[in-house]
Amino acid sequence: MNTTLQTWLRASALVGTLAIASAANAATPVPEGPLVTTEWLANNLDNDKIRVIEVSVNPGVYERGHIPGAVNFSWHTDLNDTVRRDIVSKENFEKLLSQSGVGNDTTVVLYGDTNNWFAAWGAWVFDIYGVKNVKLLDGGRVKWEAESRALNNRVPEYGKTSYTVSGINTNLRARLSDTLAAAEGTSDAKLVDIRSADEYSGKIFAPAGVQELAIRAGHVPGAVNVPWGQAVNKDGTFKSAEELKKIYGAVGLDGSKPIITYCRIGERSSHTWFALSKILGYNVKNYDGSWTEYGNAVGVPVSNPSGTVWAAK
Numbered sequence: 433m434n435t436t437l438q439t440w441l442r443a444s445a446l447v448g449t450l451a452i453a454s455a456a457n458a459a460t461p462v463p464e465g466p467l468v469t470t471e472w473l474a475n476n477l478d479n480d481k482i483r484v485i486e487v488s489v490n491p492g493v494y495e496r497g498h499i500p501g502a503v504n505f506s507w508h509t510d511l512n513d514t515v516r517r518d519i520v521s522k523e524n525f526e527k528l529l530s531q532s533g534v535g536n537d538t539t540v541v542l543y544g545d546t547n548n549w550f551a552a553w554g555a556w557v558f559d560i561y562g563v564k565n566v567k568l569l570d571g572g573r574v575k576w577e578a579e580s581r582a583l584n585n586r587v588p589e590y591g592k593t594s595y596t597v598s599g600i601n602t603n604l605r606a607r608l609s610d611t612l613a614a615a616e617g618t619s620d621a622k623l624v625d626i627r628s629a630d631e632y633s634g635k636i637f638a639p640a641g642v643q644e645l646a647i648r649a650g651h652v653p654g655a656v657n658v659p660w661g662q663a664v665n666k667d668g669t670f671k672s673a674e675e676l677k678k679i680y681g682a683v684g685l686d687g688s689k690p691i692i693t694y695c696r697i698g699e700r701s702s703h704t705w706f707a708l709s710k711i712l713g714y715n716v717k718n719y720d721g722s723w724t725e726y727g728n729a730v731g732v733p734v735s736n737p738s739g740t741v742w743a744a745k
Contacts, residue, residue, distance in 0.1 A: 462539050466555075466710035467570040467670065473541060474581055477501055483538050483590070487511065487554040488545040488573070489699075497583035499543065499576060503532045504587070507550040507699075511557050519557050519605075519720070522597050529563070533590025536564070543569035543576070546699075547668060549660075553702040555710070556718055562599045568706060571668040578667065604709075606692045606719035611726060614692055615653045615733055621690040623655035624683075626704040627723070631696070632657040634736035638723075644697050646727025650736030652694070656683040660700045663707045673711055680708065687714035694719040694726070 462482075463472060476482055477500055484502040486494050494504040505511060510528055511520050520528070534540060540563065544551035551568060558566045569576070577583070606621075613619040630636045634650035651657070662679055664670055671679070677686075685691055691714055693701040698720030709716040719726075726732060 462565070462567070466566075466568060466706070468541055468567045469570055470576050470579055470581060473499070473569060477582075481537060481539060482541060483532060483534050484541045484543070484569075485532065485554070486544055486573075487542055487551045489550045490545050493545050493573070495585060497585050500582050500584050500586075501588050502543075503590075505532075505554060507544075507553065511550075511554055517721075519560065522561065522600065525557070525561050526595050526597055529595040530593050533593055534563075534595055535593045536595075539565040539567065541567045541569055543572045545573045547574070547660075547664070547703065548572035549699040549703050552706045553699050553720075555706055556604065556702045560601050560604050561597045562601060568710075570670060574668045604705075604717055606694070606717035606721075608719075608721055608725055608729060608732075610717065611652055611692060611694065611719050611721075612732055615655075617654070619690075621692050621717075622685055623652050623692050623694070624680075624685060624704065624708075625651045625655040625657050625695070626660040626693060626701050627651075627657070627695050628659055629657060631723075634738040634740045637727075637740070637742065638696055642696070644724045646696075646724050647742045648727040648734050648736070649738070649740045649742065650727075650734045651723075652726060653733050653735045655694075655735075656685070658683060658685075658704070660695070660703050663704060670707060670711060676707055676712055680712070685714075687712060691716045692719050693717070694722040696723045698722045 460475060484499050485505050486498050486502045487505050487507055488494055489507050513520060542551040542554045548568060551572060555566055555568055614621040614623050625632050632651045637649045638645055658680060663676060691708055693704045693716060695701040698718060701718050701722060705716050705718040708714045
């Protein structure tokens with residue numbers, strides 16, 4: 433074999449090897465279903481059709497370090513109305529997505545701190561406003577950091593889009609009237625209280641240190657108690673669909689009737705809404721007014737097994 437032919441063969445082999453390596457490192461298709469893994473996201477951070485959005489509640493978390501390329505949405509000021517108690521308006525939501533470079537063909541991956549509670553709230557708001565191709569990073573910030581994956585503190589800049597909401601799905605949101613109807617048996621909706629057992633029983637009004645309080649303790653009559661943490665594994669990832677069906681089925685939540693989830697301010701119940709609605713496919717509304725609205729409402733029925741009585745200090 434002459435030298436020229438040998439050189440050509442070696443070059444061809446090198447090109448083939450590089451092509452194989454490039455293919456192995458190429459972006460992989462977006463998984464079916466509502467979740468993506470940390471491994472998949474780490475391998476797809478350079479995909480310009482994917483927009484990673486952090487929704488955290490603790491100040492400074494995003495600024496100290498976030499998933500490379502992630503945009504920051506503040507739960508307090510971006511996904512909620514800052515004057516009245518309500519979710520972000522349609523107009524401000526459109527502006528938010530447009531400024532973040534989200535288009536109709538963009539896959540959005542949400543993640544956040546505090547067990548992904550507020551990222552799940554984000555997924556709920558995105559669903560209300562009809563955004564397609566929305567995923568939740570399974571395990572959120574906690575799992576990403578536990579695996580020592582890349583973080584940086586650079587704020588990305590993306591070209592603006594003109595995102596327009598095509599429709600609003602109000603059926604994903606329960607109001608006080610919906611919850612009261614379920615409590616009084618005038619609707620067939622099933623209520624699930626995802627707070628701790630002590631909150632549910634009325635032993636405590638709210639977790640220690642929180643600012644949003646109700647002056648009555650207990651739960652909505654007829655509600656079953658499935659604390660949100662029963663839906664996740666030790667690493668914060670959701671349990672399998674089969675496991676979730678058993679957990680919720682044990683208290684009569686099998687998808688045969690509409691379900692209303694609630695907690696204290698609607699963030700933990702968003703997490704359970706995600707499990708029941710997105711993973712199991714049940715018909716679920718999230719009651720974002722939750723106990724801070726219901727427990728402060730005048731004249732509504734309350735179940736308080738512990739008999740705790742509120743007293744001003």
